[in-house]
Amino acid sequence: MARTRPTADAAGQAALAAYRSGFREESGYLDYGRVGPLSTTVVAETLGQTDVLSRARFGSLDDLGQQQARAVSAVARATGFRSDQIALQPNTTTGLMHALFGLTGEVLLSPADFPSLPFAAARAAEALHVVTPLWLGLDGLGGDGLGGDGPHGRVTPGLIREQLTDSVGVVAVCLVDSRTGFRVDLDGIRQVIGDRLLVVDAIQGFGVVDAPWEVADVVATGGQKWMRAGWGTGFLALSDRALDCLVPVFSGFAGAEPDEDGGDPWDIITRPRAGAAAFQVSNGDAVAQARFAAALEEVETVGLTRIEAAVADNVSELIDLADEYAVPLLSSRDERERAGIVVLDPPRELLTLLSASLHNHGVTATVRGGTVRLSVHAELSTDTVEMVRAAFTSYSSAASY
Template sequence: MPGTSTGASTGTSTGASSGASVGAEGPGTATASAALVAYDAEFAEAPLYLNHASYGPPSRAVERTVHELVAAAVRGAPAGDLHAEDDRARAVIARLTGTAPERVALTTSTSQGLLQTAFGLRGEVLVSLDEFPANVYPWRRAEEAGRLRLRALPSSGVEPAPVTPERVADALTPAVSALAVSAVDFRTGYRADLAALREVIGPDRLLVVDGIQGFGATDTDWSPSDVLAVGGQKWLRSGWGTGFLAFSERGLAAVAPALGSWAGVLDPVDYDGLPHPARPDAGRHAITSLSPFATGALASGLELLERTGAALVAERVADAASRLIDAVDAAGLPLLSPREPQRRAGIVVAGFPDGGAPGMHARLAAAGVTATLHGPTRIRFSPHATTTADAIARLAELLARET
């Protein structure tokens, strides 16, 4: 699957920007600047909202789409017209991932996509137990059901440890048939080297990628992956109940539709009580008809990313993360995220080795900052392309004052 689209167009949008975002000049072109102005105008989250790794407030484009679709449903619009949103979503996913529309399956979440993948595979899957649970439980459940075997990536002695090509190479055995990994680690923001992991596992093993913390936040080449699972509620800012699976040709052939149901077969409305063959495309993984409100929201969120330019949005996110790292450094707090731009995404984690994270989190929340508390020693910040320089400066003041 070739990499994300980097094309940009100016488009039009409504609403007012909440201030100049970090890196608002982009690469210095008039087209990019106009695209970013239009992009900013689509969002209205609170200025100190720094929690996109948990949930990204949707755009006005998503809001408009959902309202229009609900209004059409209230009027009794034909179901076929409403479910045309499925095709719209698959088309833009294909453009942004570089795969073909027939190798895209729509899901309700990353979790659903990974669960369907796990139950559709055989053999032995290598996975780090430091992964987000959505990329651990599916493999456990599939193993319990006798579908496959889970092989835990051995500990490196440092927790949580990034999944590196070296660790994977040391853990490979002839029995391993697939590697499951997050494109971006949810705890630290570490960005996996998908190309290097692909090279290490070789051409005969599958690479299954949980892309939710990277897609929409990074300019990534997704082509090394055989299965890419992404939810739309975080960096894609499309709301809950949205997601997709994008397959390589080999990935689609390897993942059986073990959890596919009536919606994933040929002639699904031929109610003859007989088993029907699975569809030949990624639609074989469909369980039931999805909500057109959700698929329309996903399509609108992705089309906004496409219009603006995935690379341009990723550049904004990277610049915001760099400034946030400076704020953490200035406050004298340990940085628990990678510093190297090529190894990080939009997640910046500040450490509180004395266990003071809950108190700091409460004080920041009282000042209007939205971030994620991870236990007694960590606070995770995750700015987006719409995060303003003023917002990060304000956070820096709060961190410096409270530490």
């Protein structure tokens, strides 16, 4: 008897189930916003490529040389940028430094964003004196350390519109705020800023957020968090407008044009290559590139919309659990304004109690700035939920007493 071909939805659900089965971390891990433990697929890729590198059989190393093109192609499919608009980077910060050091003029950004962006802007201004950071909502910085005039420092199209001036040529934002879990409205920001360049630090959403990358001019991210690809992975994607405006300040021999014979530029200093390839300093880690490619290909197989929906369901489950035990919430309840981060905001005098309760029940989370951050992926085991419930029970009982 012939087997019935599964429907597209059934096949998709099977792919999502296989993806979820690749989460290897122990129960209680809710800290993907800090680091995503390697997936089963990435571990297998790492072992395979490491074996190739360690044995160096005749002709085998040629495959390692193909991993950069493999990863770039996977990034192109994931983002919609062309391959010539993409340069692999070892992390988000390096990509942002390339971008900010290559710009001129005023850059509007929030001082409360993750330090990668503010530091890149400040260092570029100090070193080259061609970039001027314009701090969004600087007058609204409060004692809680969260900047901006919006609620809890959220960068919104309206907040940007209020402080946008004719001299601003670039707006830089984080796709998802690491402290509040707030997901910015990239489409709305694009409508507000017009034809100005839009720079996006995507690290806290790439891999779990189906973002409109086509409205951005610069996208920088790493693969060690939600992509679960490990450190040393990431990319910088640049629109044609960005490539016309940015100067490849840190362009090493790997980003240079070949010599007159088409080889590496020995004995001659050639110009930077055309396109994003100019924003490379040296040859990358081929094993890291293979890890990143494998992670990207896995997400592509499952479908980002399915992963995003699974994350949204798991975030809702954690929010419901916090509500059940009257644990105050700082992060948004609106699904359009969140990704995988849930931020708990207990009274300051109870912060130690909450963090200790989570620790004592084996829940891994980030405690910073008076809040507790739980970050959840597409897989949320029953054991993890029960560990959080037990921690909340201990917290609630002790707080009431």
